[in-house]
Amino acid sequence: MNKTIMIVEDEEDILDLMEYTLSKEGYDVITCIDTSNVKAMLDEEDISLILMDRNLPGTEGSDFIAKLREEGYNQPVIYVSAKNSSDEILEGFERGADDYITKPFNINELKARVKALIKRTQQEQNIIKYKDIIYNSSNKSFSIENKDIKLTHLEHDLLLEFLKNKNILLSREVLLERVWKDSLNKQLKTVNVAIKRLKETIDPDGSKNYIQAVRGEGYIFC
């Protein structure tokens, strides 16, 4: 699932630039030009990070965040602000910042700081459970009905890809690219063979039908 980033910024050009850049990085982006809907969004959506301007119509951004913190909202915040004196930066950190970027900023650095902060605040799920399949990423093991199953490296990657994309149709091309990391030298038949073998391992009597073939399209895991 994509991480969601909220941007609060009243200058539309900068807002567009940030939104464009971060969505290209694979994040879902929610934009606000002032703070009026921020709290409602935080209650409704699973927001991984807030990028917050400080000079905003109505409220000062860091005042707003300080109040959110008092109420227990704990989402990571990076200020992106023209307030660049060292006192203002210190004030930003005292008012609940995780990071502080001064304008004008380098968009690549912004990207890097966003990524670093999300990495340290959002732990990857280490256990994924789906129906009777359990995956534990700390030792990369799968079990079905509490019995460990032995998979080859490739089968492991393949099943994990399905587990992460349950109920989503995956074409053979996509699977070649993501699992085999090579869509040029391998043939689509490779996928068929591997999936057939995987099915025999995880569902020997064919009763559970985890992976269904969709004719002419690909496979779907459900």
Next chain:
Amino acid sequence: MSVKIAIVEDEEDLLELIEYSLSKEDFETIGFLDTKNIVQLLEEEEIDLLIMDRNLPGVEGSEFVAQLREDGFLVPVIYLTAKDKESQIEEGFLRGGDDYITKPFNMKELILRIKAILKRTSKNLNDGVLAYRDLLLDKSSRTLSVDGIRVDITKLEYNLLYEFIINKNNILDRDYLLENVWKDTESYQYRTVNVAINRIKEKIDPDKTKEYIQTVRGVGYKMC
């Protein structure tokens, strides 16, 4: 337990100044003039944060950090360096940094940036609050309030809730909990975990309407 910070900086005067300033904030510091003993240190001690110069004798600081990351060390890193070009800053992050401060720097800002990282990553920083829905853990007094009302919990229950909140939405299995909360996987049984969780559920959700902690059959528990 206090926060332990390792500092790698080859200019001795600066190293001393940083160590002095951080110790005044009640951080325990260990200073190094090069990277030689860092791996050994990380293997032997629980280090909460690494402050890393880049221009060092022998190894370049960010290359060293990239190697640490490859070897699986997850300790948070702040670069503190004279390399201040945009491309160098990007490089620092790509090589596994958590923050980047360019020299000359403001000591107060360094301290605030350290705290901002520790707030998210260290159990040893006893400062601030950790909130989840209407649960609020106060880290300095190690107390819990639910919907604004103080609820008495034991030390173990505090640690257990803490672990659930920082790992929210993530399934924690009983082995993980024994290791990280009880710090002992040998002499305890899974039943110990079950009993403790039932007890804490009764405390934080007596009429069982809020479902903070869910049981995931065959795996463990999760907070959601």
